[in-house]
Amino acid sequence: MKTSVEIRNALASAKKGDTILVKKGTYYFCKPLRVNHSGTSQNFIYFLAESERPIFDFSVMQEHPDHKGFLLDQNCWKIKGIKFRKAGDNGMKITGNHNIIEYCDFSENADTGLQIDNGASENLILNCDSFFNADSSIENADGFACKLETGSGNVFKNCRAWNNLDDGWDGYLRENDNIMTTYTNCWAINNGYLEDGTEGLGDGNGFKTGGSDDKDLSHNASYIRCLAVGNIYDGFDHNSNRGKVEIYNCSAYMNGRNYAFSNTNPLEELIIKNSISLDGTNSFNATTTDLANNTWNDDFSVSEADFENLMVEELTAERQADGSLPQISFMHLVSGSDLIDAGVEVDGVEFNGTALDLGAFEF
Template sequence: MYLSRCIAAAVACAAAPACAATYYVAPAGSDTAAGTEAAPWQSFAHAQAVAQPGDTVWFRGGRYAYTRATTSCASRRAAVAGIVLDKSGTATQPIRYWAYPGETPVFDFAGMKDDCRVKGIEVVADWIHLKGLEITGAPQQPDNRLNHESWGVWVNGNHDVFERLDLHHNMGPGLFIKDGGWNLVLNTDSHHNYDPYTSNGAGQSADGFGAHISAGHPGNVFRGCRAWDNSDDGFDLINAYSPVTIEQSWAWQQGYLPGTHTSLPAGNGNGIKAGGYSGRYVPNGVKHVVRFSVAFDNKVSGFYANHHPLALDFFHNTAFRNAVDFNMLGIAPDGGPVYLGTLRNNLAYPDGARLKVAGADSAANSWDLHLALSAADFDSVAATGWDAPRKPDGSLPDVPMFHPTAASAVVDKGVDVGLPYHGKAPDLGAFER
């Protein structure tokens, strides 16, 4: 009887998250060490080899420098990775790769000299959770102009979480979802990414975030994310054949040499490019949703349908100081231009002069209501301060910009689209009073 109880307890413990192991990695550690806080490992690869579903790996602060990929370049057009995550967790026991509390582990791939495209971190595993990591330097080689971008994080997994990442100065997108479904990109920043050696022009492919997924992979969400100072677009959903949601996210100053307003001719310069299939009409396009988001100071469009073949949903968004605030350019079955989109409760400041929405389903937006908005309608209309530090839980900072005042003309002027609101009716724009 006693032995049976012990066996049952051991089985229960093996299946319970409370019995999962905790390991530690540090730049000055050793993979021959015990992996404890006092004797940490050194490499991500070793931590993954040991970790099992339910385990947590804590990365201590400091620089983890990579000088070569896990495999060699099969050709100058091939792609290799500095780190490959290919061990999956489970629905109830994900594998967690987290920054040690209060510290910042920096994964730096700038020293890699592989003569092909580079994925800083390649994720093909399911049910893993990356949190608090800084990822930078995914390179292109200056004498190899045969390729498009490299990538900071490249994803082809399912049910993964990418939380509180800081993705910057990569020669391509900070984070790119190639395929897979039900991935969550949460409270993550992607900025100052620039691809100077891309074959079709410097700056053409370095988005903050991208999702170009195939059919059958729904459920990808970007929430609480910020993209700024990227040479191409902030968010790019071109060629995505499964629906994607972008919500409570901000995008500004795309399409320029990062850190400047010097235009890059090849950089597209859209804040949120929410669809499109390379300018072609396709009969199996899908509907994406963009809501409660802000786009400003982008070289071309703040919110852009990008020749999408069906109406996308744009609800409760704020745009200002873009060349075009809302551009709903779609494509008809015959390949001709048509304006498509369902727009509700959006705000273009100060007026609706920078719009391309004629023919789209546009109602209860600031321009439809002919609101004469001024700075007095908001706590602030500043274009600076949006990159303020995040709150301790990683959520977006509490900034006053475009939060309506009590007497604002945008208060209670919206219509119910099934999203939460206060008062008699929804307010216009990304922020509810």
């Protein structure tokens, strides 16, 4: 596709089995992009960068809730390789089901970069980045949000959120209850700070696990090999979530509080295993807790000497050519660390050596 008009028309007319290829370049849009038809599980609709990733620029939009960049209210679309920036609200809002968003960027939008809402379920967000999102009030834009009336079964994998004004990931609920969201190999870095590094007015959490108006809704969540670094407030945040939260082989470093689960409106269940907390305080309250083989448990200790480096800037390096996370050495364990092979077995989490290591990165 060569022009913004052609892209808009192709999206509106695409039906199951169709593929739309977008050439490199910058495309400007003055109103939200929409789709009219769904694919099927056997015949997705594909909207793909042809080669070099194109930029979709919505900067002409004024800040307004109706001025989203891309509205995906249909099912079974795969969107890959697009950079969405400067929308007047969300860069993308998903209210459909069974969609795949891969290797896309969401930046400088006036609200959350990518939001999943209105019953949307079973969507996969893969190898995506969301950063520098900031509204004019300097307090409400998240990197990613699976929140409010979202459905269950949404998955974030190999995604990064940094320097967003509110949270890296927001799981606050309204109406829907007892849903499940999964996060694997996701990194939340320096949220709560503006692009220039100054502090905003938002919450500044890395992963906000839940929360609700009446403080009674359950957002069940699983975090596997996730990383929370340098967020102003909490790395992993409770926020009155009443559900079950599982944290396996995660690392938190230099957040206001690394792991913050309070005894006010507590979780039903909190499970944390094989995880690291460095340079930050913690609280682990819930109706039921299972905390095993973490650096704050008896017989464990952790220091800077356990890691190859603590250079936070590595975390926002360019992705690899296939969209996978950059190769880094940040918080990778050094040979001889007591944290190697010191973990307990967790179903579905692979390891080298004789047992799982502690933290997000396996030696």
